[in-house]
Amino acid sequence: MRPIFASLVALSLSFGSAVALAEGSAGRVINTPNAQASTPVGVTLVVKKITVGEDATVVNLVASFDSRVTGRVDLNRENAVLVYGENQRLHLRQPADNRDLTIQNGRSMVGDLVFPGQIPAGTERVTLIFNEGNTNDDITAPGVTIEVPLAGGR
Known part of the structure; x- marks a missing residue:
């Protein structure tokens, strides 16, 4: 197993740990250099890469929050989803130590x-x-959508 979110610097937080890709399966790595979004309340998200394995799809993400409006936000009050094709959905495995991604x-x-x-x-x-369903200016759980192009198709 590997950590789900490691610290950026001493002031960073950890999202916790989760199951990695299947044993012996390195997965296909897709770099996503232009996939980012921000909200009026100060959330910035950058998708660095996506790894597609046999049993799971793993999104490498940087999430930052800087605001003069509120002291914290939850990114996973409504379970995060990865949507593809005709509204097919993969649901986030919630990190045990930060279920709401606060x-x-x-x-x-x-x-x-x-x-x-x-x-x-x-x-x-x-x-x-x-x-999903929340506006991007919600000060407790902003809705954020990031379109991620997959170069050359998965």
Whole structure:
């Protein structure tokens, strides 16, 4: 097993730990250099890469929060999903030690979000959704959607 989110710097938080890709399966790594989103309340998310394994799809993410409005936000009050194809969904395996993916003001988290299941070959884009149904200016659990192009299809 490997950590799901390791610290960026001393002020960073950890998302916890989760099951890694299947034993002996390195998975296919897809770099995603242009996949990012931000919200009016100060959340910035950057998807660095996606690894598609036999049993899980892993999203490597940097999440930062800087605000003058509130002291913390939850990115996973409504379970995060990875959407592909005709509204097919993979649901986030919630980290045991930070189930709501809470970020304190002035902090960042970096690491891997595990979505049990596999993105099918030929998938050209996925959408990562946090707090689906919430607006992006919600000061406790902002809704965030990131369109992630998969170069050359999965």
